Amino acid sequence: MYTDVDRCVRAVQSKDARFDGWFFTAVVTTRVYCRPSCPVVPPKVRNMRFYPSAAAAQQAGFRACKRCRPDASPGSPSWNERADLVARAMRLIADGVVDREGVPGLAARLGYSARQVERQLLAELGAGPLALARAQRAQTARLLIETSRLPMADVAFAAGFASIRAFNETVRAVFDLTPTDLRRRAVGRHAPAAPGVIALRLPFRAPLNPDNLFGHLAATAVPGVEEWRDGAYRRTLRLPHGHGTATLRPLPDHIGCQLALTDLRDLPIAISRCRRLLDLDADPQAVGELLGADPLLAPLVARAPGRRVPRTVDPAEFAVRTVLGQQVSTAAARTHAARLVLAHGEEIVDPAGGLTHLFPTPAALAALDPAALAFPRARRDALTGLVCALAAGDIDLGVGSDWAATRARLLALPGLGPWSVESIAMRALGDPDAFLATDLGVKTAARDLGLPTTPAALTRHAAAWRPWRAYATQYLWATGTHPINFLPGDENRSDTSSTRTP
Structure with a gap:
């Protein structure tokens, strides 16, 4: 979008927060870059420059605005909508791959050379992987400076900096403030949190x-x-x-x-x-x-704008839970998962609540005796095949995975049909166009709305919803009374439904 100067100018002049994270506005007279919704008086158009990323603005010699804090704006939706090289690279950088494995590690995960990755990122974002990771480290450092009382040396290494000097220089260059000044300005801005x-x-x-x-x-x-x-x-x-x-x-x-x-x-x-x-x-x-x-979806969208797709923090965990949830109610799926957790999960201590375990890893589950699982034979085979493939690295569900290739590998496993694969694509891979045409809740909603109910006919109708069919699924599910549609304690919720959902 940053190349559409007229559109960017209109967004800045109207202080439109919808475009925060889509692009960044730099002002040549002040050497500051801002988010489009910055509350200060917009600069003259001739003094505006537009960049696709905070890292690109920083590389061009601009510092972050102290008023609108552009580095803290929502991320570009492009990285979660797309499955091309740049989007996959951005998701991996956000997940810390460059800090842990360097640019060669990032390139290896993507299946390209380091030079190709660098060239593609520079062409679209105006910054390479190191600069993008540096911008992320700077934001992490500011969060720790402002929300903790950690010594600055601990902040520097926790944020991923190799030295105190690099930490000080980066913070000063990006924010035009020393780390001590940042902490002083944050006093009273953040609510106190429990120790640790x-x-x-x-x-x-x-x-x-x-x-x-x-x-x-x-x-x-x-x-x-x-x-x-x-x-x-x-x-x-x-x-x-x-x-x-x-x-x-x-x-x-x-x-x-x-x-x-x-x-x-x-x-x-x-x-x-x-x-x-x-x-x-x-x-x-x-x-x-x-x-x-779509006239049939329009009332649902107007009644509850802004529905999101609930995803996952652990794609392998979600894939396992999807298999556990095949052809059973939500309550039964939770029970099956809880048994695996108690038997094979890693225990933790949670002083603030009732969390007791990490979900078992694929490697831990691959070592199980299938006969010990209290499931039908077909589901045991499906679970065993999945966790073995995940543990062996034959299937990549990570943020940098190729969605089409991963779907094909999942479909090749025993016991994983379209419902399971699309559920995993929607919530584990994060594909916004995943669509569960065979889901009972989707078909029930389609019938009630006057939409086609057979999977083939519904899929043809849903072509007009692309690339947002995962969001359409949320609106279709929301027509029911299943507990997934309500915040806990909502008086309208009903716990009697057994609609199959991922």
Whole structure:
């Protein structure tokens, strides 16, 4: 979008928050870059320059605005809508791959040479993988500076900097403030958190409807791994350097997030996974405009704009749970998952609540005796085939995976049909166009709305909803009375439904 100068100018002049994260505005006279919705008086058009990423603006010599804090804006929805090389690279960078494995590791995961990856990122984002990772480290450093009382040396290494000098130089260059100045300015801005807990705000593009988003996560929560407590969804996190817990609370203009981590180097990865879980970088306006153009969906979209697709922090976990949920109710799927967790999950301590375990890894589940599983034979075979393929690395469900190739490999496994594969594509891979045409809840909603009900006919009709069929699925599910559609405690919710949902 940043190349459409007229459109960018209109967004800046109208302070349109919908475009935050889509592009960044730099002002040549002040050497500052901002988000489009910056509250200051817009600069003269001749002084504006537009960049596709904060890293590109930083490389061009601009510093972040102290007023609008552009580095804290929602991420570009493009990285979660697309499955091309650049989008996959951006998801992997956000997940900390460059900091852990370097550019060669990023390239290896993508199946391209480091030079090809660098060239593609520079062409589209104006910055290479190192600069993009540096921008992320700077944002992580600011979060730790502002929300914790950690010594600055600990902040530097937790944020991924190799030295205190690099930390100081980067913070000063990006924010035009020293780390000490940043902490001093943040006094009183952030609510105090419990010792060892990082408290922060996760921004999103409005509107956001929390009902199906948090309702789905709460209704399908696996005891010990997830819980709904005091108006917040909580769950355990398995992270590269350790583990942690996340507490996520829906609020009117942001998601309240509290992270308790065993290793602070995992902070940017934990934030990225929480944002992905809640689909916070989605573009609800684009989704609403397209789906609202269908006369049969329009009333649903108008009644509850901003529905998100609940995703996952652990794609392998979700794939296993999808198999456990085949042809059974939500309650039965939770029971099966809870048994696996108690028997094979790693125990943790959660002083703030009732979380007790990390979900078992594919390697741990691959070592199971299939005969010990209290499932029908076909589902045992499906689960065994899946976890063995995941443990062996034959199937990649990670954020940098190729969606089409992964679908094909999943379909080749025994016991995984279109419903399971599309469920995994929608919530584990994050494909916004995944569509569950065979799902009972979808077919029931289609019948009630006057849509075609056979999978083939419904798929043909849903072609007009592309590339947002996963969001259309959320609107179709929301016509029912299943608990996934309501926040816990909502007086309208009903626990009697057994509609099969992922």
